[in-house]
Amino acid sequence: MDEPHPTVAGDVAAPDDHSHDVSKHVNAYLKVGATLLLFTGITVFLSYVNFGSMKANVAVAMLVATFKAGLVAAIFMHLNSEKKLIYRILIFTGFFVFALFWLTYLHWYDPVTR
Amino acid sequence: MEIPYTTVARPDTGLWNAKIGIWLFLASEIMLFGGLFSAYVFLRLDAEPGAWPHGLLNVPVGTMNTAILIASSVTVVLAWASLKMRQFGRYKLYMGITILCGVIFLVVKLAYEWPQKFEHFGAFIKESELEKYEPYLGNHHLSEKGLAPRREISGHLHNREALNDPNVKEYEIALDPVNANPTSPSMDRPHFFSVPPTEKLAKVEKADVQYANMFLPKHSSYFAAYFTITGLHGLHVLAGVIVFIYFWLPVGANLYKRNPEHLANRVEVAGLFWHFVDLVWIFVFPLFYLL
Numbered sequence: 001m002d003e004p005h006p007t008v009a010g011d012v013a014a015p016d017d018h019s020h021d022v023s024k025h026v027n028a029y030l031k032v033g034a035t036l037l038l039f040t041g042i043t044v045f046l047s048y049v050n051f052g053s054m055k056a057n058v059a060v061a062m063l064v065a066t067f068k069a070g071l072v073a074a075i076f077m078h079l080n081s082e083k084k085l086i087y088r089i090l091i092f093t094g095f096f097v098f099a100l101f102w103l104t105y106l107h108w109y110d111p112v113t114r
Numbered sequence: 115m116e117i118p119y120t121t122v123a124r125p126d127t128g129l130w131n132a133k134i135g136i137w138l139f140l141a142s143e144i145m146l147f148g149g150l151f152s153a154y155v156f157l158r159l160d161a162e163p164g165a166w167p168h169g170l171l172n173v174p175v176g177t178m179n180t181a182i183l184i185a186s187s188v189t190v191v192l193a194w195a196s197l198k199m200r201q202f203g204r205y206k207l208y209m210g211i212t213i214l215c216g217v218i219f220l221v222v223k224l225a226y227e228w229p230q231k232f233e234h235f236g237a238f239i240k241e242s243e244l245e246k247y248e249p250y251l252g253n254h255h256l257s258e259k260g261l262a263p264r265r266e267i268s269g270h271l272h273n274r275e276a277l278n279d280p281n282v283k284e285y286e287i288a289l290d291p292v293n294a295n296p297t298s299p300s301m302d303r304p305h306f307f308s309v310p311p312t313e314k315l316a317k318v319e320k321a322d323v324q325y326a327n328m329f330l331p332k333h334s335s336y337f338a339a340y341f342t343i344t345g346l347h348g349l350h351v352l353a354g355v356i357v358f359i360y361f362w363l364p365v366g367a368n369l370y371k372r373n374p375e376h377l378a379n380r381v382e383v384a385g386l387f388w389h390f391v392d393l394v395w396i397f398v399f400p401l402f403y404l405l
Contacts, residue, residue, distance in 0.1 A: 022198040029195070033188035040180050040399075044173065047404035048306065054405070061400040068396045076191050076389045083128045086137050093141040097148040104156045 032075045039068050121375040136383045140390050147394050150343050154401065157335040164263040167336045168405075169292075169304020170234075170329065175227060176403040179219050180395060186215035187392040190358075190385045197378035202370055209362045209381075212388070216355035223348055228341075235271035236333060237285055237318050237326035250289065250316055252296025261302060267293050267318055269311040276320070277327070285318045285326060340402050347398060350391045357384045 043064045051057050074080040079090075118124075119131040127134060158166060193208035239247050244265065248254065253263045271277070272286040287293075292301045294312040320326075327333045331341040360366075361381055369377045 022195045026192065026195050029188055029191050033184060036184045036187075037181055040177060040184065043400050044177055044306070044404065047400065048303065050303075058405055061405055062397075065397050065400055069393045072187065072389050072393050072396065076187055076392075077386055085127050085129060085134065089134075089137050089141055093144050097144055100145070100148050100152045101155070104152045107156070 028075060032071050036068055036071060039064055043068075121373065121379060130379060132379060132383045136386050140386065143390060147343075147346075150339070150346070151397065151401075154339045154343070157339060161335070164265045165238075165334075167236075167266070167334055170231075170268075170336075171340075171403045172227065172230070172308040173304075173306050173403055174308070175222060176399055179222055180399045182215045182219050182222075183392050183395050186212045186219075187389055189215065190381075190388050194378060194381045194385050197370070197374060197381055200374060202367070202374075205381075206362065209358055209366075213355055213358050213362060216351050216358070220348060220351055220355070223344065231329040231337070233270070234268065234329040235285070235287060235326070236266045236268035236329065237287070238266050238324045239318070240322055240324045241265075243322040246322060247318070250293040250296060252301070255297040256302070259302065264292070264296065267316060269293065269316075271328070272315070283320055285320065285323070287316050287318060288312065289314045289316050343398060344402070347391065347394055350387075350394070354384065354388045354391055357387075 043061060046060055046064065047057065049057075051060055079086075117131075121130060123129055124131060189208045189211045193205050193212060196202070196204035196208060239251070244251060244253060244263075247267060250267050251264045256263055267287060267289070269290045270288040272288060273282060276282040276285050288311045290311050291309045293316065294314040295301055318326075329337055331338045361377070361384065366377060369380070
């Protein structure tokens with residue numbers, strides 16, 4: 001591909017194939033950043049609201065955190081449009097993470113100690 | 115020797131190599147932090163009522179650090195976008211801001227938050243002696259309201275020699291507000307703004323104490339988990355900052371002159387790591403600071 005020779009002193013014209021796509025996303029990055037900041041405030045606010053039990057408060061906080069993490073993963077880490085292989089790697093990882101937390105859950109039903 | 119597939123996709127995977135490399139690395143990172151988080155959940159949910167510390171961290175400072183990390187996630191993706199648009203000046207600016215955010219995060223954590231904890235003291239009272247310290251614990255009031263009991267008296271330790279000297283028989287503590295006014299309804303839940311210890315002094319006999327220490331990892335499972343996870347997370351922030359500084363130095367400019375797409379891809383890979391670090395903090399913040 002013939003690209004104009006770049007210099008660090010001044011900006012050079014970008015190759016057409018990538019730059020249009022990327023420039024369209026810049027606004028989205030800023031909006032996602034603002035949303036994340038807003039939801040950080042909401043997380044703090046909700047932690048001072050009594051939802052009836054500690055477990056309910058934990059559930060609400062984790063729900064908001066998962067939404068924020070989803071935004072970071074989907075938009076900043078481009079997981080909304082990645083290649084299949086990366087999804088496969090992540091599904092594999094997700095399975096083992098689930099197993100890890102499941103072990104914690106399992107100990108409440110341990111017939112030896114309970 | 116030329117490293118293959120730095121900018122063009124490998125035909126069989128459809129991706130340039132470093133992209134797969136970083137995602138495999140992040141998969142191992144997910145398992146690493148996943149293990150620590152599952153240990154935290156295990157300890158937290160099985161803790162005896164009142165035994166798990168609550169409201170000991172500085173929420174405004176934690177909120178500020180969260181905002182700083184989110185801002186740096188935005189600037190690093192803008193730095194990458196600038197490279198893709200071949201705007202090297204903007205790349206330098208955004209990358210500079212990212213580095214600054216990372217450094218501020220670390221300074222706040224290591225020079226302010228952690229040392230503040232090392233200066234704080236807490237004593238867990240033996241179950242049989244709780245009644246004796248009722249004026250500092252307010253458990254009758256909490257029980258009437260259906261809230262978890264308090265077992266710890268905390269604040270600033272006046273006679274620090276009491277920690278190691280067996281001849282000193284009691285701890286002299288300038289009480290935290292929660293122990294100075296334990297029956298005040300405003301103390302039922304933690305405050306948003308951190309409140310310093312009061313001038314009200316309490317003497318706690320060592321014989322009545324089950325366990326006492328400064329707010330160090332050995333103070334409790336809570337602080338052990340807190341220092342382990344925030345310490346490991348801090349190391350990740352440090353690693354990210356070092357990599358960003360490397361790309362920000364003339365090395366980055368030289369690579370940009372030779373192959374701008376290669377620099378953009380390297381920044382993307384480092385950026386993916388940085389977003390992961392941000393993502394971990396998104397869970398650390400509510401779990402440790404708020405709940």
